[in-house]
Amino acid sequence: MSIRVSGVNKSFGDFAALTDIDLDLPSGQLTALLGPSGGGKSTLLRIIAGLELGDTGTVEIEGVDATRLPARKRNVGFVFQHYAAFRHMSVADNVGFGLRVRKRPKAEVRARTQEMLELVHLAQFADRLPAQLSGGQRQRMALARALAIEPSVLLLDEPFGALDAKVRKELRDWLRRLHDEVHVTTVFVTHDQEEALEVADRIVVINDGRVEQEGTPDELYDAPAGEFVMGFLGPVTTLAGHLVRPHDLEVETHTFPGAVAGEVARLTRVGFEVRLEVAVPEEPAPVLVTLTRADAARKELAEGTRVWVLPVPGASRVPVAGLAAARR
């Protein structure tokens, strides 16, 4: 295990930011800490980096107990959401900073800086100031700066959070390719479930300072441990006391075994997708169903059409605690 966090608690005044966190993050993998804002995931990352101290518990990095090690001795690469670029230094000086404070020979610093700049495709901007770069370029510079010290682990705190949607997407794909090339154990914090599902080898879902579930993206998506994980990883709707994904519902214009009858109350087309709100008499809220445009056209669905819905076999379902109790 490359990073082992055991029994970590952290409070800020009365607010419990993290409660009994135990986590093993394997070597060489790209792990996402996923959860809503204020859930404690950034605090956990900062505790691993040594930028914050846990109230209790230990942090082990590459088999070394790092709990009492100051941040500068943990050999951790950290990337901040807002880049934390050294404004008064050129891009090359930013990247070489970690090596210069380690008093490495000048030639080595120069060679390594050049290598890193080429890795992040910023070689032609070496002499610019960070202010002359775009947001995406600045974040790539920050990444090169963190990688230059050959860290045992790379930690990224909402690395794409400050970027616009298109750059975000590009950088996300690029991070995945970079990780396949460099293979350094990487942990990144995100509140974007799509980002986590797309990029990460493993996802740790954190909410209210606790680990809700950890596993591969498929495990989490197909077998969510509870309502929170199910709801956070994608759209959900409620049918017969269970949370189910709208695209896991089969809809027909005739009855079939087990199906629940209702009426299409609203039909919205979003690109290739059709979203239905089906009014079912037994349900307090309309049941959401998504299907492809072609499918909807073939079934001649329209607002007011009488339909029957049922989860497809193998659909992930999670019982709704609150609703089930209310029914009893």
Next chain:
Amino acid sequence: MADRTPGRVRTVRQPSALRWPLRIAVVVYLVLLVVWPVAIVAVKTFERGTGAVLHALAQPEVVFAFELSAANAVWAVVINTVFGVGISLLLVRYEFPGRRALSALIDLPLSVSPVVVGLALLLVYSGRTGWFGPVLEGLGLQVIYAQPGMIMATAFVSLPLVIREVVPVLHEIGTEQEQAATSLGASPLQTFLRITLPAIRWALLYGVVLTLARSLGEFGAVNVVSGGVAMRTQTATLLVQERYNQFGADSTTAAYAASFVLALLAIVALVVVSSLRPKEHDR
């Protein structure tokens, strides 16, 4: 910083009937209060020709007074730069009980009359009657009526200038760059020298120039603690007062010449400061 450059927004204003009267009022006010008196000093200085001025400035007492003023100012700048940066870091980067009180206390030298500052120093450090003075004098260190007391008085009155410039910049740059440096392996000293100091350098320089100007012009507090003995504890401002009160054209010329040099130094400081300002914003 580029992403925060404000766009060019032109405000359309109704021409006001008060516009010209207001402008004239401001100009007249400034002329009566500042420009005219300072101009008179310049005129009076050169009333008897440049030769007399140069002669007055070459007097050993005058040269000594300026050297003493400069030495006091340099010491005050060094002390206030070191402590100013330290206190600024303490105020911005750390939470501790009494932080707000300390912040308010730092403005005290601006609000308290320099004469009171001098008197307070006298009460503590006076060699005979002071609270702490006799002990120091026993150790061979004379504070009052000597240079240490003058430096303390000067440093006291110019204390807030560096801090008030540096604190907002420290707030603005935040802690992320310092944290990034730490995680990259920099020691606290390396982080300070390579990250924090370059980030506050313009504000610090601005504070230093202000401190220098304020220190050179200090009169009240230094007057109380120095004794104003020519060739021993008389600074340029004290010399101006003494010579102005003496009879004789030579004394008057010396007073005006010294005043003129002091005013000139203040103007140079202002020019330096205003040429630093835009750089701070372009950064």
